[in-house]
Amino acid sequence: MLPRLGRAIVMLNMGGPSTVPETHDFLKNLFSDGDLIPLPFQSFLAPWIARRRTPQIEKQYEDIGGGSPILKYTRLQGERMAALLDELNPSTAPHKAYVAFRYAKPLTDETAIEMKKDGVKRAVAFTQYPQYSCSTTGSSLNGLFRKGKTGTFGDAVEWSVIDRWGTNPGFIEAVSQNIERALAKFDEASRSDVVLLFSAHSLPMSVVNRGDPYVLEVSASVAAVMDRLKHSNPYRLVWQSQVGPSAWMGMQTGEALKGLARLGRKKVVLVPIAFTSDHIETLYELDLEYAKEAREHGIEVHRAESLNDSPVFIRALADLAASHLREYSAGDIGPTTVQLGLRCPGCTNATCEQQKSWFARGGR
Incomplete structure (x- = not known):
């Protein structure tokens, strides 16, 4: 059980299947x-799309060793952070990292049950x-x-949020x-x-055009x-x-490589800039x-390693969390940043409005 004065750090990510059958x-x-x-008729279309895509994606996970390593690395990063x-901010110790994935185990439901069992009262x-x-x-x-407002995490959990850190010096250094x-x-x-090709997961232009800040923030990381x-x-x-066929943010990485080869630029480093x-x-x-x-286009290509178990990156995570906890305890910051409180100008999702208000009140 986590003592009352301890702090839970909940690491949020999309996750990935740890084994092919998942x-x-x-x-x-x-x-x-x-x-x-x-999607229209999402409850019907989503399972149908998933069934159709499963064999192809299963083959891809088989090709990379039988599953995604994201849970392994997130747990490792969390434990070391x-x-x-505990050393950087002993006043809020002990600290415990929890993993809450959006689409793979451990899902938010599972994490909430674990945190409730541990008696968590303060969570980040x-x-x-990034x-x-x-x-x-x-x-x-x-x-x-959605889980917090129903008490799934337990009663009276006080929340605050670290919502973005794409220009953090430790992250940039790593x-x-x-x-x-x-x-x-x-x-x-x-x-x-x-040529350094920074590659980030794309977004549909429908998301970009409603005012989502992701493209700007990835650009700031690259700069x-x-x-x-x-x-x-x-x-x-x-x-x-x-x-899918709809318009997405471009240019796409594969097309950029072909274009560089056509221009005679035959040496490239691929850099994952939005993945931890x-x-x-x-x-x-x-x-x-x-x-x-x-390589088929004659390019000598190497990839910059992902952050994985980088001690520089893990120290950056710890520094981010320590600063947040210290400033929150001192009353220098509130539960959320000013930027998190701003909805996209084109947002029509009522849940976003409710979520931002709930976290701004510390999960009350």
């Missing part, structure tokens, strides 16, 4: 989420998406809100170090000509990394993981699909 349930949960993918927090919702989007962090917070290690694989004479690297290399921000650990978008899309296409 793929169908993961996809069904994903396509059932109206915050992420609004909590241990550091800590998004593991850059905010209504379809990622927003959806996870909506999930917490990404930059991984880029430098990837650049070191190229001949020194031509290293400055290597901060390039400042840290002293603009040593040419770079572009590109987008991956488009699904390896999962299918890095291990399959970047490492197997895009890298293979790049």
Whole structure:
């Protein structure tokens, strides 16, 4: 049981199937989420789409070793972060990290039951998406809100939120170090000509056009990394993981690689900039699909490692949480940031309004 004076740090992410047989349930949960993918007749269409896509996605998880490592790395990051927090902020110790995935185990329901059993009274919702989007962090917070308002986490849990941190110096340093290690694989004479392709999960233009801040925040992360690297290399921000026929944010990573080859730029580092650990978008899309296409076009390509067990990154997580807890305890900040309180100008989701108000009151 977590003592009353301890702090729960709830790490929010989309998750991924840890084993191949979990793929169908993961996809069904994903396509059932109206915050992420609004569909007509969602309760009927979501299971149908999931069934159709399951064999293809199962094969992809088999190709990367039989499942997603995101739970392994999130737990590792959480445990090491909590241990550091006990040292950095002893006044709020002990700290315990919980994992709440949106579409795979452990789902928010399971995490809520565990926290209630532990007697948690003070919790921080800590998004593991560095850059905010209504379809990622927003959806996870909506999930917490729905359970929180019904008492699933227990009675009188006091909440606060770390909602975005895409320019945090520790995060930027960890990404930059991984880029430098990837650049070191190229001949020194031509290293400055290597193109850095920052790749982030794309968004439908319908989401972008309603005022979602994700594209701006990913761009800010890229700009901060390039400042840290002293603009040593040419770079572009590109987008991956488009699904379906509707318009998505571009250009797509695969098309960018083809275009660079056509322009004679044959040395590339792929940089995952919106992911905090390896999962299918890095291990399959970047490492197997895009890298293979790049080599077929004569490009020498290396990928900057994901953050995974980076001690620099884990220290950044601990620093973020420690600063948040100290400033909240001192009354210097409230439960939520000013930015979290602003809905997208084109938002029509009533749950978003209710969720923001609920967290702004500390989950009351």
